[in-house]
Amino acid sequence: MSVSIKSLEKSYSKTKILKGIDLEIDKGEFFVLLGFSGSGKTTLLRCIAGLEKVDSGKIIIDGVDVTNLEPSKRGVSMVFQNYVLYPHKTVYENLLLPVEDKKDAKKKIEEISKALGIHELLDRMPSQLSGGQQQRVALARALIKNPRVLLMDEPLSNLDAPQRISARRFIKELQRKENITTIYVTHDQIEAMALADRIAVMKDGKILQIGKPEEIYNDPINEFVGSFIGDPPMSIINGNFMKIDKKIGIRADDVVIGDGELEGEVVDVEFINGKYLVHIKFNGSELRGYYYKRINEGEKIKFEIKKYRVF
Numbered sequence: 001m002s003v004s005i006k007s008l009e010k011s012y013s014k015t016k017i018l019k020g021i022d023l024e025i026d027k028g029e030f031f032v033l034l035g036f037s038g039s040g041k042t043t044l045l046r047c048i049a050g051l052e053k054v055d056s057g058k059i060i061i062d063g064v065d066v067t068n069l070e071p072s073k074r075g076v077s078m079v080f081q082n083y084v085l086y087p088h089k090t091v092y093e094n095l096l097l098p099v100e101d102k103k104d105a106k107k108k109i110e111e112i113s114k115a116l117g118i119h120e121l122l123d124r125m126p127s128q129l130s131g132g133q134q135q136r137v138a139l140a141r142a143l144i145k146n147p148r149v150l151l152m153d154e155p156l157s158n159l160d161a162p163q164r165i166s167a168r169r170f171i172k173e174l175q176r177k178e179n180i181t182t183i184y185v186t187h188d189q190i191e192a193m194a195l196a197d198r199i200a201v202m203k204d205g206k207i208l209q210i211g212k213p214e215e216i217y218n219d220p221i222n223e224f225v226g227s228f229i230g231d232p233p234m235s236i237i238n239g240n241f242m243k244i245d246k247k248i249g250i251r252a253d254d255v256v257i258g259d260g261e262l263e264g265e266v267v268d269v270e271f272i273n274g275k276y277l278v279h280i281k282f283n284g285s286e287l288r289g290y291y292y293k294r295i296n297e298g299e300k301i302k303f304e305i306k307k308y309r310v311f
């Protein structure tokens with residue numbers, strides 16, 4: 001199923017939340033909506049699901065205008081950040097309900113619950129589960145329906161780091177295997193980079209840039225995207241020291257510390273993934289680069305900039 005969104009607008013009372021959203025999502029694509037809290041990601045997802053009425057614009061799923069259709073008629077399945085399970089049914093029963101073809105149900109439930117690590121919990125009631133376990137059950141329930149379009153709103157927010165990595169893998173594998181068109185909301189750019197075929201970066205109800213993770217990372221369209229994407233994000237500094245009358249964005253990997261024409265003062269050092277991320281005071285602002293050993297704060301260091309982007 002392809003999803004097409006045209007000039008979508010949505011307000012709550014008098015505040016405009018979505019300010020003209022256009023998106024073309026291909027069949028089988030894993031599409032991530034990425035943005036800070038409050039940028040309108042959840043609202044957009046709820047509009048696609050049919051849980052919110054739009055002010056204007058269209059939502060088209062596989063060529064059919066669903067803008068005014070009931071949620072249940074849209075062929076979409078949604079996993080919320082605040083998962084809702086039936087409290088008086090066991091995990092098994094919660095998973096059984098959405099399965100249309102009951103003769104395959106047992107096998108399917110076994111398969112999905114093993115993959116998501118909830119197999120031991122099938123006889124429990126939702127109140128006997130931790131937050132992360134409930135989230136995995138909610139995820140299993142959405143996936144077991146074989147939805148044509150899967151909408152996910154921060155579905156991994158309650159999982160700890162190892163669970164998050166394995167759940168990510170599982171979601172991606174299943175999405176690929178079943179070719180489910182997926183729209184996934186997150187404010188976590190690492191998650192977005194790990195999962196997405198393409199990412200839309202949102203800010204204040206608008207889409208700033210759409211592209212593959214590599215495109216967004218290597219070629220951010222503006223200062224905001226550059227300083228949001230990447231861990232650490234780009235350092236944004238004034239380019240006047242190179243006779244560039246604009247801001248420039250520099251990735252930490254492109255700052256070579258140890259030698260070079262430029263000099264700055266070390267203001268902070270962080271040990272990250274076996275390397276030292278050095279914060280350097282330079283030209284009235286700060287930039288970051290990696291070094292192989294710890295340097296003391298206050299020390300002067302030489303460096304060069306291999307690559308930068310002008311904004």
Ligand SMILES: Nc1ncnc2c1ncn2[C@@H]1O[C@H](COP(=O)(O)OP(=O)(O)OP(=O)(O)O)[C@@H](O)[C@H]1O
Nearest residue numbers: 012013017035036037038039040041042043044187
């Ligand atoms: N039902 C509502 N009534 C009024 N305002 C709302 C409602 N739902 C959301 N908003 C407002 O709309 C804006 C966008 O919210 P939304 O939840 O879509 O953002 P988000 O990008 O998903 O953020 P988060 O990552 O925090 O979930 C926010 O300013 C929020 O306060």
